[in-house]
Amino acid sequence: MTSNFKQNTTIIITVVFLMFSCQMVRKENIKKIIQEWYGKEILIPTEIEYRILGRDTASSALWDRPYKIFNYIDSIGCSSCQLGLFKWKMLIDSCNLQQLDVGILFVIHSSDYDLLSWDLKENHFNHPVIYDYNNQFDKLNHFPPVPYRTFLLDKDNKVKLIGSPIDSPQIWELYKKEIKQQ
Numbered sequence: 001m002t003s004n005f006k007q008n009t010t011i012i013i014t015v016v017f018l019m020f021s022c023q024m025v026r027k028e029n030i031k032k033i034i035q036e037w038y039g040k041e042i043l044i045p046t047e048i049e050y051r052i053l054g055r056d057t058a059s060s061a062l063w064d065r066p067y068k069i070f071n072y073i074d075s076i077g078c079s080s081c082q083l084g085l086f087k088w089k090m091l092i093d094s095c096n097l098q099q100l101d102v103g104i105l106f107v108i109h110s111s112d113y114d115l116l117s118w119d120l121k122e123n124h125f126n127h128p129v130i131y132d133y134n135n136q137f138d139k140l141n142h143f144p145p146v147p148y149r150t151f152l153l154d155k156d157n158k159v160k161l162i163g164s165p166i167d168s169p170q171i172w173e174l175y176k177k178e179i180k181q182q
Contacts, residue, residue, distance in 0.1 A: 009143045033144045034162055042157045044072060044135035050128045053121050062103035062128065068157070069102060069165065071170040072137060072149040083108075085123040087166035092127060100179050125153045152178060 016097070062068065073083060095102055109132040110116045116139065118131060132138075143149050152161040152175050166173035 006014070018164065031150070033148050035170075037144065037148070037151070037159050037162055042137075042151065042153055042159065042161050043111045043131075043140040044157065045140060047136075049131050049133070051120075051131055052128050053117075053124075054125055062105055063157070065101060065103035067102045067160075068153040069104045069175065070107070070142050070151045070153050070157075071105065071164070072107045072139065074110075083119065084166050085119070085125045086166075088127070089123075089125060091166055091172070098176070100176065102179050106130060107132050107137050111121075 017018050071088075083106075088106075092104055095104070105125065106127070108116060108129055113131060113133070116131075130137075137143075146171055147164070148162055150162070150164040151159045159179055161171070162180040163171040163174075163176045
């Protein structure tokens with residue numbers, strides 16, 4: 001019984017150590033991503049196709065705003081899950097109610113644009129979305145891993161903040177504070 005206890009204790013200590021080690025590595029990776037991306041300019045391809053509810057539209061004025069929330073989504077994983085359309089609709093409504101002068105940009109590189117169009121229509125998402133058929137945005141910018149592909153950009157398309165305001169109230173508060181400084 002004593003050797004079992006020692007063995008189990010050793011396993012528990014090892015698991016706890018690994019958990020803390022992974023957290024340390026993750027914190028270092030996050031710090032590295034923030035350092036690399038803060039102030040970096042998001043490059044924009046010359047040809048962009050905007051759509052609202054799956055139909056062509058012209059929405060280039062979004063880029064002229066003093067601040068932009070830029071959200072890049074690709075076909076890795078569940079695009080519908082990554083989109084979070086209901087949460088984004090709530091955030092857009094909040095921006096309008098608070099009269100925040102911010103453009104909200106969705107750039108989507110998908111493996112199934114028919115499904116994407118259906119999802120946008122099904123959710124009544126009537127905000128412009130950029131269909132990035134040839135993955136030009138990522139080819140120009142080399143975006144970081146999935147949880148770090150939402151940015152607050154300034155008037156020059158330089159990264160001011162990183163993180164999704166729909167997934168974290170703290171990040172949303174930081175975004176609003178920065179936007180209100182204009």
